[in-house]
Amino acid sequence: MTIKDIAKKANVSVATVSRVINNYKWVSDDIRARVRKVIEEENYQPNYNASVMASGKSRLIVVVVPDITSPFFTQFTGVVTKRLKAGGYATMLCQTDNDSAEEASLFGSPFVSMADGIISVTDGVENDLLLKMIRPLREKNNPVLFLDRYLPANIADCVIHDNIGGMRKAVELLYKNGHQRIAMIIGQRGLTVVHDKMKGFRTSMIDLGLPIDEDYVREGDWTIETGVTETEKLLCMNNPPTAIIACNNFICEGAIEAIEKHGLKVGKDISLIGVEESDSDARLFSKLGITTLKLACAQMANYASDYMLERLKQNEKQGFYTTVEYVVELRERNSVANMTI
């Protein structure tokens, strides 16, 4: 069943059928009705590929994330999918499994090349390669938006968290509460996030005149296991830290587990600051009374979708690129002990 068959059955030309399908104006009401009726009767579905090929538009947005299981990405992609759908675009979710080779190959995939736009929250590929990868999209003037990945000025649109500022807030809170021996546990996904959190930690420690014990800076994965293991190592040191900054939700959960297993009490025997990445983390940490740095997951998702939709609508060549930065909020709860009293 093709557009031709419908045209024949409705006694009109294929052009008219196409106009009806695409809700074009300048079709008389009776013909429109007639065509619609035939389409209905024949249960006709236009061929998507033919339409994409002829029109050059797919109404498809590819969203690339490191993994779809982490609450941050779950929430993010959920919001984006819903909003893009409301705007008339389908979403194709792709995950890279934190593999930069996979990330690079994705950008050459059929779906990316047919997509009308890309939103990427991955950060495993170096800038040079990345620019090469997005060139074909640029040529077609398709919007590309990068999240949580910093790009040198005016190279592509991006949205980032102020992770440096976030870490600074955490360190300062601990400092104000009299902590001197501050540890951090961090993972290793991507380039920007780790770099910034690390930088935020180190610079603010230095600014406040606090000593950085390199043994206190623990690197692992962004997993509960890392949280458990590294916290245990910290607790078993001769001179353990009085506070730990756990740099994502999972590490923080692991840290809590390890601290409790050690017979210590969070916010009393040892202080802990975590990161709440999504609403579900927020619920958990709020229940547990953990002071956290809060990421702007939903806001980012909204911004990303709206921005994409807007760019798609205007369909202009883009002369310059913008970087938007979201503040990382500090949410004080009860996991930081006051050491000054």
Add this chain to the structure above:
Amino acid sequence: MTIKDIAKKANVSVATVSRVINNYKWVSDDIRARVRKVIEEENYQPNYNASVMASGKSRLIVVVVPDITSPFFTQFTGVVTKRLKAGGYATMLCQTDNDSAEEASLFGSPFVSMADGIISVTDGVENDLLLKMIRPLREKNNPVLFLDRYLPANIADCVIHDNIGGMRKAVELLYKNGHQRIAMIIGQRGLTVVHDKMKGFRTSMIDLGLPIDEDYVREGDWTIETGVTETEKLLCMNNPPTAIIACNNFICEGAIEAIEKHGLKVGKDISLIGVEESDSDARLFSKLGITTLKLACAQMANYASDYMLERLKQNEKQGFYTTVEYVVELRERNSVANMTI
């Protein structure tokens, strides 16, 4: 940059370029090399839509799940995606949010109509409608596979869990341990699963001569919250049950939480049997010592992918359909108290 340009640059016909792209035999090595070189130099990407249209093959499988956040589906789609990819097929993940209207509309979506095959783990649409929905796929002879959804004989391929048998095992274990007052908490997704679990529970209770207290049969969502709320209701009854069967992972987690909050100890003051749907549930419940019914997530995923790949390969008209049933294993741990001693 089209196949024509490549052909011109390499001094061959478009047909030859197409043959090289598609790894066709009967292309001399030197020409193949020449074409490959030009493709490389020009950074040429074949147009996917044009290829799909001309060949009638998309090498795309659509996988439909109720939601992508539950561990069962996360693991399932992860395995399927990987295996299909190894077989040369891309996966498009679609979620219905447990909405049967959404499920129905998905089957009319562009991606389903272009896909070479469908794997659906949703169960919200009635059989009649479902059959109507898959008719276009049937006409194109594209394989369709349904998981965890029972279809009347010889209507479509499906893979199901023996949920009736699973529940029977749970009830019998409790019976052997002297339990008489047995409760169950169940959710409401889809048609098959709830029906079967319910049936397994009721028939085995009757077969064993145990009384079914309708107040003990609690229905809610498949969520932690339901687990908490319904367990609390059970515990607060005048004559509370001595054992609870929590019909999925989340409900079980909620049940544990409620029981502990009530100051009771699982496996001592009250018995509990849960369901482990995925490897991550297995880890959790094993750590907590919860006796569970184990679903065959990974096996199903492997079977589904391999079956799909196989059907795609043979590309024959399918005369009959098969139903495969996976045993639901009972994994005894320490959450069932022996009431006979």
Add this chain to the structure above:
DNA sequence: GTGAAAGCGCTAACAA
């Protein structure tokens, strides 16, 4: 308002 017809880029007979 409506129709005719020229592509969109690729594949797959068929020819050579």
Add this chain to the structure above:
DNA sequence: TTGTTAGCGCTTTCAC
């Protein structure tokens, strides 16, 4: 082995 060419089903000028 390689090239020619007729579609695949739809959109979109352009003409009427």
